[in-house]
Amino acid sequence: MTGRRGAEGEEDEGAQGTVVTPSAEFPPLGPEELPSLRRIGEQWRTPPAATSSAELPVDPTLRRLDGRTAPSRFGRLAPIEMFRTDEPGELVATEHAYVPGSRFGRALSRLRRVLFGPPLRSTAVLYERMRKLVALPVLSSDLLSSIAYGPEAMLGVLLLAGSGALSLSLPLAALLVTLMIAVGTSYRQTIRAYPHGAGSYIVASDNLGSGPGLAAAAGLMMDYVLTVAVSVSAGIAAITSAMPALTTFAVPLGLLVIGVLLAGNLRGVRVAGNIFVLPTYAFLVAVIAVLLAGYAHAAGRGFAPVPPPPTAAAEALGLLLVLRAFSSGAVSMTGIEAVSNAVPAFRRTEWRNARTTLTWMVSMLVVLFVGLIVLIHLSGLVPVPEQTLLSQLARQSFPSGPWYGLIQASTALILLLAANTAFNDFPRLLFFMARDGHAPRRFLHMGDRLAFNDGLATLALAAGLIFVAFRGHTQSLIPLYAVGVFLAFTLSQGGMVVHWRRRRGRGWRRRAVLNGVGAVLSGLVLITAAFAKFTEGAWVVVIAVPLLILLFRAIQRHYRTLHRSLALQASPDGAGAGTAVAPAPLPGATEPGAAAEAQELPQQVRHLVVVPVARLNRASLRALAYAASLGQPTLAVHIAPEDAESDRFREQWQAWGNHVRLETIVSPYRAVIGPLAHYLEALHASRPDVLLTVVVPEVVVRRRRHQLLHSRTGQRLRRALRALPGVVVTNLPVHLGE
Incomplete structure (x- = not known):
């Protein structure tokens, strides 16, 4: 694939080979294999049995005398065309060819069509994409929903030093907004530089090498799995805040939600996107309504802050506690990389639509995050175990009427469906890794609805296990959350600095500085989260990332051995047509057989x-x-x-x-x-x-x-x-x- 030129004239090398199509499961022969194939063909001598189509005992084109395709056993009563001929020498299977032969198999096939829809042709991959108004709620659900628990996570840490420490929430929020804008701007540049896919794995591998790329992939995988677990647990918490009687059923309800998300995404990208549009926009309207009503009440008292209830300090206020609070609040940024990973899922022009969507997302995140932090400060609210902060704000803003229930319902929906962002990006990440040989090749396969079924099922299974292990407790999961995502942020932005230095196009210094700022700030959050929350559970991610890297390398070694064993080899010393071409010797090649x-x-x-x-x-x-x-x-x-x-x-x-x-x-x-x-x-x-x-x-x-x-x-x-x-x-x- 030829790289395309950007607006500044530089050619995009990173875009090469990142387009997602069903054909990626069947890579073409390498440039050195095709000549070897020709040499093998020249040495091929047909055995005595004739192999020409004219002398075969059957007609391989499946044509009958009347010109119709011969039916199989499914066409006993009426001829059913299982195959058709679009071009000479080529048969195309129709939908009837996918119907199982047994009665039980046909019943399962009908049930599958009801649940997931009819199969889609491979050519539909060009149309199974999202427009901006659909992509915004689908890809921003994780980012925007994090404001429902991110501010609470930050304030919960500050509260350990007593209610007086809550005054630090405003300066910490200002630092977090700076980080949001810096990382968002950096990812806008990344999308433009990699218009066919700008995930952290691709950027880090392309510019920093295989090791950092695999580290970014491991961090992203942990992030996506935890995104599902945290989003579902926070959504269930929102439900139990309004209906405490359901608290004992939190774990079964969470698993049910994960199963519903899996089923929805198995229907395909476009269908899943349409399902999740309304809840995201409803949540935006609900939060804006809470902010407007809350600030109207605050204006009535001259915006005088209400003192928070006195709380005794459980820990001394120090730098470590402030850093822990900052890293906890940084989980409000999780999902900011979703657009860069999902660039191929946009309609054309993909990179331009992706950048516009990312700008909208970051702008809404900043407005909602700042609005909630300031309103919580003015209202004098503190985190309590039995009710979320957003629920407290909703009750305070709408003490009567149906509005509180509607706000909680929309909050629960967005939190539950925020996991859909991970269902969009996790299978795509595994696709790119499988293409490079770092993940099993089964993740290259697209299902009959053009979804990566194996990747979706893997994500649902891993998230379900973590959700059950932590019993759906959001605060227990958040310490695991920041390390993986900010590891990917740091490596991606650091890779972009190297990218601009290599290209040295017009304005490269300014772009390198922007990505450098994003890398430094993300790195600070990464180090802070890893050390400050190590004993709270971050050690799991710190250990899991190196283990995942070792696993990825072991998978790649296996595929390298497989490729050396099966690849067509060049003739040794330019041997002529009479010399057989054999594979290169491998370990164990002296075994019998x-x-x-x-x-x-x-x-x-x-x-x-x-x-x-x-x-x-x-x-x-x-x-x-x-x-x-x-x-x-x-x-x-x-x-x-x-x-x-x-x-x-x-x-x-x-x-x-x-x-x-x-x-x-x-x-x-x-x-x-x-x-x-x-x-x-x-x-x-x-x-x-x-x-x-x-x-x-x-x-x-x-x-x-x-x-x-x-x-x-x-x-x-x-x-x-x-x-x-x-x-x-x-x-x-x-x-x-x-």
Whole structure:
């Protein structure tokens, strides 16, 4: 992909390769692999069996004489077109091709369509994006909802030094507003520099290296998981503040909310966005109403502050306590990076719409945060265990009428749905990490609704476990919250400083200074949160981040080994068409069967077909017939528990005609799988260049309950032989009539 030029003329290198499409699950061959593929093709010699479509026993285009696509067993009553031809030589599966064959499977498919909607075509990824008015509530729900617990977290720490320490809330709020504006401005620059995805992982990896990038990813992953847990716990707290009788059901209610969020996001980005639009705007209206009513009451008394209720000091007022309060209030900024991570989810022009949305978000955050802190100061309110500060303000502003209930309902909804920001960004982060080999490749896969189903399920499971472990207590979760998110903030902004220094375009110094300020302030909050809240639970994140980095590196090492094993290698010393191209040697390449697994050309492959035969019946005779039809050397193996049974089986074999070489193995300890697997391994050890194909007859029953009546020896043998290199295990099904 060619980088695009920004308004200042610099080319965006960071944008390369960050576009999210379903095809990312199938990366193309590397530039060095395509020439190797051509050389392998030149050496390919077709075996005697004809492979041209004209001589195949079936028509691969599935065309019938009347020109319609041939129906499958689903079209017994009326022809159903499972495939259509859009271009010559290419079939396109229709929706009917995804319908399961069993009655139970079809029922599940119908239920899935009801819950999550019909499947979407891959081309719909261009339209499953959000416009600004939808993206604002979806991506700002986490950021804006944090004002419902961020100010309370800061004041709760200050209150430990007595009610007199609450006067520090105003200067601390001023510092936090400075931090909000600096980080918000920095992320605006990041979005412009990386118009196809500006997450902390991408920025840090691109400019600081793999280690800082993985550290940012680990911090973000912790942040997203805790975002779900904290948002849900705060939402449940808002509900129990209005209805204390539900306090005992806090944990089940929280898990139910996480499940609903998962189901909503499995329906796709656009549908999930439309679901969460109204609650966010309702919360904005509710908070603005509280602020207007509260300031109207304060104006009636000349804006004279109401003294807070006297509270005895539990700790001495010192620098450490002030820093703890500052870092606790900084959780009001969580979610500010959501827009930069979700740039590909915007409609075109993505980066411009993302920057506009981010500006709106930060502006609303500053106004609401300052408005609430000042109003709490004027009202003389303090945090109490049984009721949130926002609930106290709502009761004070609207002592009668239905308004208090509406405000609490909107607050609970926004807090519960704030977790949706994490459901948008966590799967996308895993996508980028999987693309680079740092996460399992299954996270590259898009589901039938173009959502990253595996990433969504992983987030829901992790958040649910943490929510249960902390019993949905918000104040216990917040100390874990700031470390991960500000680690990502710091590395992202530090990476942008390096980015501007490398590019040195017009105005690069001013941009580097802005990102540098954001990095320094974020770093201060990170250090403060890590030290001040270490014993309160931040140690969990401090330990978890390095462990996650080690896990990411181990995953990448595995994929590197896999790539070296499977990648097409160049011919050594420019060998000509007569030389086979083999993979590079790997650790363990001297194991038996490695030579057979290195065969890439038909003329290199040497076969031995092995058929395990327990008794001579229709299933085993069909397996023997199938093996003999391949035209390759064939060996039958029988495991007998004693000599007498071995002799009887040989007599039966002679009566059949002894058409295939038979080898009997007496197993006096009556085991079957172990001796057979070791025998096949010994065969391979004697001839590592021979590819063993084991044909196992398998009885297939029509009813599931009948499976309990069979020993399933075939599946056990398949599992035992899976670890053997150079061995192909194929099951030959034999279907029962009833």
